[in-house]
Amino acid sequence: MTTEPDSSADAAEPRGAASATAPPTDPPPAGGPAAASSGKARVGVADLIFKNLTRTAGIGLLALIAVIATFLVLRATDALSANTGNFLTTEEWFPNASPPKFGVAATLYGTVVSAAVAMIIAVPVAVGIALFITVYAPRQLSSILGYIVDLLAAVPSVVYGLWGLIVLAPHMKGIQLWLNDYFGWIPLFDADSVGRSLFVASVVLAIMILPIVAALSREVFLQVPIAHREAALALGATRWEMIRVAVLPYGKPGVISASMLGLGRAMGETIAVALVLPASFNISEHILSPAGNTIAANVANGWGEANDIGRGALIASGLVLFIVTMIVNILARAIVARRREFSGSAA
Amino acid sequence: MTTATVSGPAVDGTADRLGLRGQSLPRWVPLAVAAGAVVVSLLIYLLTPVDSEIQIVLMAAVVFVIAMTAISTAVEGGRRARDRFATTLVYTAFLLAVIPLVAVLVSVISKGVGRLDADFFTHSMNGIGARDVGGGIYHAIIGTVEQVLLASVLAVPFGLLVAIYLVEYGRGRISRMISFFVDVLTGLPSIIAGLFILAFWVLALDQGFSGFAGALALAVLMIPTVVRSAEEMLKLVPNELREAGYALGVPQWRTILRVVVPTALPGIVTGVMLAVARVAGETAPVLLTVFGTNLINSNPFSGEQSSLPLYIYSQAGQPQQFAVDRAWSAALVLIIIIMVLNLIARLFAGRNRLK
Amino acid sequence: MATRIDVNGLTAYYGKFKAVADVNLTIEPKNVTAFIGPSGCGKSTVLRTLNRMHEVLPGARVEGRVLLDGEDLYGAGMDPVNVRRTVGMVFQRPNPFPTMSIYENVIAGLKLNGVRKKALLDERVEESLRGANLWEEVKDRLGRPGAGLSGGQQQRLCIARAIAVEPQVLLMDEPCSALDPISTLAIEDLITKLKSSFTIVIVTHNMQQASRVSDATAFFSLEKTGDPGRLVEFDKTSKIFSNPTEKRTEDYVSGRFG
Numbered sequence A: 001m002t003t004e005p006d007s008s009a010d011a012a013e014p015r016g017a018a019s020a021t022a023p024p025t026d027p028p029p030a031g032g033p034a035a036a037s038s039g040k041a042r043v044g045v046a047d048l049i050f051k052n053l054t055r056t057a058g059i060g061l062l063a064l065i066a067v068i069a070t071f072l073v074l075r076a077t078d079a080l081s082a083n084t085g086n087f088l089t090t091e092e093w094f095p096n097a098s099p100p101k102f103g104v105a106a107t108l109y110g111t112v113v114s115a116a117v118a119m120i121i122a123v124p125v126a127v128g129i130a131l132f133i134t135v136y137a138p139r140q141l142s143s144i145l146g147y148i149v150d151l152l153a154a155v156p157s158v159v160y161g162l163w164g165l166i167v168l169a170p171h172m173k174g175i176q177l178w179l180n181d182y183f184g185w186i187p188l189f190d191a192d193s194v195g196r197s198l199f200v201a202s203v204v205l206a207i208m209i210l211p212i213v214a215a216l217s218r219e220v221f222l223q224v225p226i227a228h229r230e231a232a233l234a235l236g237a238t239r240w241e242m243i244r245v246a247v248l249p250y251g252k253p254g255v256i257s258a259s260m261l262g263l264g265r266a267m268g269e270t271i272a273v274a275l276v277l278p279a280s281f282n283i284s285e286h287i288l289s290p291a292g293n294t295i296a297a298n299v300a301n302g303w304g305e306a307n308d309i310g311r312g313a314l315i316a317s318g319l320v321l322f323i324v325t326m327i328v329n330i331l332a333r334a335i336v337a338r339r340r341e342f343s344g345s346a347a
Numbered sequence B: 001m002t003t004a005t006v007s008g009p010a011v012d013g014t015a016d017r018l019g020l021r022g023q024s025l026p027r028w029v030p031l032a033v034a035a036g037a038v039v040v041s042l043l044i045y046l047l048t049p050v051d052s053e054i055q056i057v058l059m060a061a062v063v064f065v066i067a068m069t070a071i072s073t074a075v076e077g078g079r080r081a082r083d084r085f086a087t088t089l090v091y092t093a094f095l096l097a098v099i100p101l102v103a104v105l106v107s108v109i110s111k112g113v114g115r116l117d118a119d120f121f122t123h124s125m126n127g128i129g130a131r132d133v134g135g136g137i138y139h140a141i142i143g144t145v146e147q148v149l150l151a152s153v154l155a156v157p158f159g160l161l162v163a164i165y166l167v168e169y170g171r172g173r174i175s176r177m178i179s180f181f182v183d184v185l186t187g188l189p190s191i192i193a194g195l196f197i198l199a200f201w202v203l204a205l206d207q208g209f210s211g212f213a214g215a216l217a218l219a220v221l222m223i224p225t226v227v228r229s230a231e232e233m234l235k236l237v238p239n240e241l242r243e244a245g246y247a248l249g250v251p252q253w254r255t256i257l258r259v260v261v262p263t264a265l266p267g268i269v270t271g272v273m274l275a276v277a278r279v280a281g282e283t284a285p286v287l288l289t290v291f292g293t294n295l296i297n298s299n300p301f302s303g304e305q306s307s308l309p310l311y312i313y314s315q316a317g318q319p320q321q322f323a324v325d326r327a328w329s330a331a332l333v334l335i336i337i338i339m340v341l342n343l344i345a346r347l348f349a350g351r352n353r354l355k
Numbered sequence C: 001m002a003t004r005i006d007v008n009g010l011t012a013y014y015g016k017f018k019a020v021a022d023v024n025l026t027i028e029p030k031n032v033t034a035f036i037g038p039s040g041c042g043k044s045t046v047l048r049t050l051n052r053m054h055e056v057l058p059g060a061r062v063e064g065r066v067l068l069d070g071e072d073l074y075g076a077g078m079d080p081v082n083v084r085r086t087v088g089m090v091f092q093r094p095n096p097f098p099t100m101s102i103y104e105n106v107i108a109g110l111k112l113n114g115v116r117k118k119a120l121l122d123e124r125v126e127e128s129l130r131g132a133n134l135w136e137e138v139k140d141r142l143g144r145p146g147a148g149l150s151g152g153q154q155q156r157l158c159i160a161r162a163i164a165v166e167p168q169v170l171l172m173d174e175p176c177s178a179l180d181p182i183s184t185l186a187i188e189d190l191i192t193k194l195k196s197s198f199t200i201v202i203v204t205h206n207m208q209q210a211s212r213v214s215d216a217t218a219f220f221s222l223e224k225t226g227d228p229g230r231l232v233e234f235d236k237t238s239k240i241f242s243n244p245t246e247k248r249t250e251d252y253v254s255g256r257f258g
């Protein structure tokens, strides 16, 4: 689960452990003065070395991120300065041509649309599964199911991609034709022909993130105190009303962050999408048409034949993906934090 | 106490003065409706040009939900019907989700066992084209094992140290920044980790593709998981244990290493095993940094290697049946490895006395 | 209004474990009945069978009959949801819904029953909070989280929430055990006041409390751990505390046991 950025610092606050080395402004913890003073006498070289070792590791983490980000940006700017198109609005992807012309518009569009459709399919079902396991299923069954969902969440995405390509894609033809026949008047479902489309990729992504979101939501629902559930039932709530009054409000922040994790996974998923999608570079609202691409899949596909500029272009598109997933994560955290404020005083 | 006869003459049992009664459907009704829904959609399947199994299943689900809701609204009414509707939806969602997830496992097992012979485990793809039968995953297994081990060797001690810093010493801006970037790394798409190492190690430092480059990318993915799980476990260690250490005059670093970490160890191992299981299945970062090869290369520090996920990806991308068969078998092997890692994690979780 | 409860041959199980056996007692309307007895003897279990909350736990089941004004709660055609609306419950630990304000907590049950009119809800909130002796303390901050109140206030909020749906009976399981003496006193006053409108059953470990607030007292006990708990004696509170029939009751109320 995501944690507030400062939670670890808060948690460290009351620890007597830190008192020996804490700045003097920190009040010694209750019952700790003796321990603190005897500790202070013994703060030896070894203690200092160990503390600084762990601190170096922590700072090393920051340095690692800084260094890597710098090199990514450097590589990307080389390619971007050679670009003859507008990187953000161009749909074509010809970074290996001379002059190179490429943009992230089409792949970013595919990334966002496929992940969004996957979320729309997966999140309600995942919440349903989590509710089934925690509220509806008999106890023995529920622990077995919880275990199975955890295992499914660990199945690698390449396996979902393989299955999506070989097994699912052929079966998706009928339903796509049907959607086109009956809902074709909505531009989204209008298509000249159907095949391995963004929609198929979305379904594969949905199936892939389903166990992840369900496993996390299940954990959240398990944490709803029995007292709240019983309080609702004792007021004469039906099971569904109990869920609505006690389980969902309590679990909402957790479900949101589980969904956002799923969204992040869906947007960053490379292999499953690269296997399913035919890789084309145009923005089209017809999600049933055999076309589409995502940033991640484009990196995997375009990688082999890329020249120097091509690699830089792929790295630049990766940076865009990184920024988008970061925005999603930060938004999710903001939503979760806002909702916690109200219930926060309760905890 | 003598005014106890407020309720007057014995109330007629059927009058329901207190409003305690309610209509409720017998337990067999949902089952019967489900069976009916299946029959109806099968009929539609046979009598109309609908030809996709997915549609049949979805149609059965829709028929079931509508019929149950209608019956329940008529018989039970109001709030009970709404409760029934929710129950119906939850059960339906569950059953609908089970189908594809079970289908994935069934496909992998049924299509994967075909090539699980001794040859498969002892041979590489040297000289085997997509159209050729035979070939194996020996080189891929070596690659996966080496890369994941190297990644663990890099990420686990490092992540553990960071976690110790955050829990035992951390306070103020730096630790908050570290914590924030650990979160950033947690949400990092795995292909970005690959691009990171590609830009930095492979291209900028010109180290070339190697198993080690892959291990670096996997380590980037492992670190946040290790930090977070170790952090959670260390926080659960009761403070009294630390204080007991100081009261005895044991220096802090020894208390941490001899008391705090061992207490949290089973939980930390669980987290590490889950992280290992996750990166063992990663394809994208390995694709960008290890590159892949058909040959056996047991030196992770120089030259291209293969790995199981990479192997599955490259075989699956070829339209020949023999290649696809190899992909399924490799997928089965990979899933089994990951399940075993998960089981080990569970065993350690069972030993966890914290929480 | 309030209602009489007849318990006939009640036996309650948790899975295979028989927690209480063969309880028979009659709870008079507009009375406070106290359940006392050593820990684990099944007081909470019996209490929870009175509004069918027992069966909420996985594997838990009940044999025997509980008659509410002559109607068996466990009879065919009975709706546990309606039973629980008629027989309200207050728990040991105050459990206001953490995501709701004080106002929303009080109307939670009403909303479930489809009451939507703002004026009516406002009226009920004031009425229930006054009934729970909490109105004066919270009337200016009805929109604040219910969980922000003190423990004693939270418990009175839970009582307000329970009486807002106008039940016939109010069950309270050690409602003061998590509270300080002053809050306890406030709740005891409240119980005395509420008994003019409700039939009240209260579980307590506090002998003084039982003798202060209750009209009748049921003493439960068990032979040894693993055995089911049983009702030992049930009588007017004055009788139980001054001159009980059973030796075991006397030992317990005089503090020689448990």
Ligand SMILES: Nc1ncnc2c1ncn2[C@@H]1O[C@H](COP(=O)(O)OP(=O)(O)OP(=O)(O)O)[C@@H](O)[C@H]1O
Binding pocket: C014, C017, C019, C037, C038, C039, C040, C041, C042, C043, C044, C045, C046, C057, C229
């Ligand atoms: N959820 C449960 N599952 C299994 N057994 C239970 C459960 N709740 C209670 N029991 C058992 O049933 C018996 C009666 O428990 P109960 O809670 O009714 O006792 P009590 O008189 O209320 O005790 P206390 O005064 O400690 O609250 C005990 O032996 C207890 O261990």
Ligand SMILES: [Mg+2]
Binding pocket: C043, C044, C045, C173, C203
């Ligand atoms: Mg009890």
